[in-house]
Amino acid sequence: MADLSVDLGFCRLKNPLIPASGTFGYGEEFSPFMDLDILGALVLKGIYKDARPGNPPPRLCETPAGLLNSIGLAGPGADELQNVIRHLGAATRTPIIVNVCGQDDGEFAEVAAIFAAMPEVAMLELNISCPNVKKGGVCPAQDDKHTFRLVKLVKAHINKPLIVKLSPNAVDIVAVARSAQEAGADALSLVNTFLGLAVDLEKRRPVFANTLAGLSGPAIKPLALKLVWEVCRQVRIPVIGMGGITSGRDVLEYILVGAAAVQFGTVNFCEPAAAVRILAELEKEMERLQINSLAEIKGKLQV
Numbered sequence: 333m334a335d336l337s338v339d340l341g342f343c344r345l346k347n348p349l350i351p352a353s354g355t356f357g358y359g360e361e362f363s364p365f366m367d368l369d370i371l372g373a374l375v376l377k378g379i380y381k382d383a384r385p386g387n388p389p390p391r392l393c394e395t396p397a398g399l400l401n402s403i404g405l406a407g408p409g410a411d412e413l414q415n416v417i418r419h420l421g422a423a424t425r426t427p428i429i430v431n432v433c434g435q436d437d438g439e440f441a442e443v444a445a446i447f448a449a450m451p452e453v454a455m456l457e458l459n460i461s462c463p464n465v466k467k468g469g470v471c472p473a474q475d476d477k478h479t480f481r482l483v484k485l486v487k488a489h490i491n492k493p494l495i496v497k498l499s500p501n502a503v504d505i506v507a508v509a510r511s512a513q514e515a516g517a518d519a520l521s522l523v524n525t526f527l528g529l530a531v532d533l534e535k536r537r538p539v540f541a542n543t544l545a546g547l548s549g550p551a552i553k554p555l556a557l558k559l560v561w562e563v564c565r566q567v568r569i570p571v572i573g574m575g576g577i578t579s580g581r582d583v584l585e586y587i588l589v590g591a592a593a594v595q596f597g598t599v600n601f602c603e604p605a606a607a608v609r610i611l612a613e614l615e616k617e618m619e620r621l622q623i624n625s626l627a628e629i630k631g632k633l634q635v
């Protein structure tokens with residue numbers, strides 16, 4: 333059987349499949365659909381220090397081959413999530429990744445320190461694509477200098493590997509990626525959702541209260557694949573690619589452009605056991621294409 337393991341430098345995962353933040357709840361919601369131990373790792377829904385109700389409805393709007401969301405990072409807050417993680421850690425051996433959010437740099441560092449101290453948490457993912465309320469909705473990932481400052485600050489507060497999650501809405505995502513690397517990020521993950529607009533023609537208003545929302549799903553795959561390819565060529569640290577993955581073939585495409593591992597999000601909503609199918613397809617495709625290990629094809633796109 334082909335070798336599905338992947339090397340993130342600071343750790344090895346048994347396979348590259350990681351459910352994406354915000355699309356896999358807090359892990360245990362998906363245990364009726366699969367053995368969580370089949371996953372390479374899993375990312376929990378983004379968390380702030382305090383509980384948040386999120387945005388008013390509607391929060392989701394389907395588009396052709398995609399999904400717009402404006403959840404507003406609803407969540408129970410850091411205290412409650414620690415209890416959830418203790419439970420989840422006892423239920424699975426799969427590495428748990430906490431997706432850290434903050435309204436300002438201090439909150440990012442505080443939340444990161446809380447979860448880095450938990451033995452059940454393998455690594456953190458810094459969601460620098462969420463709006464910084466104090467700066468009027470700007471997210472740190474839009475600015476390479478802010479990204480550098482923030483990643484450096486968070487790294488000083490933790491002793492666990494840090495994945496920095498980038499936004500496709502940055503003007504120059506490669507500059508932001510390089511800044512995160514120089515500030516000490518152990519890996520990058522990309523992409524978060526693309527900003528989009530849904531219009532209610534009858535009401536002549538935007539569908540969402542916040543006007544703009546985040547687009548994910550198969551509609552973004554070619555755009556995301558391009559950004560992952562560009563960033564992989566310009567950084568030394570591992571990149572976790574995502575955007576519209578729904579099949580084993582999609583996974584191989586991301587590895588071929590240089591990703592070390594992948595995350596898959598929106599597909600979990602229409603098919604809760606998607607991971608089981610994607611894993612089986614990945615094995616079958618590797619056999620058909622005579623690929624013995626993922627390392628063999630990583631970054632081998634010929635252009």
Ligand SMILES: Cc1cc2nc3c(=O)[nH]c(=O)nc-3n(C[C@H](O)[C@H](O)[C@H](O)COP(=O)(O)O)c2cc1C
Nearest residue numbers: 352353354378459523524548549575576596597598
């Ligand atoms: C409903 C929903 C909620 C999300 N919540 C988060 C979140 O809490 N933190 C985060 O970093 N990304 C969040 N994302 C972005 C996903 O993790 C992922 O980056 C994006 O959906 C692209 O992957 P996909 O096309 O496979 O869904 C969310 C996406 C969706 C659709």
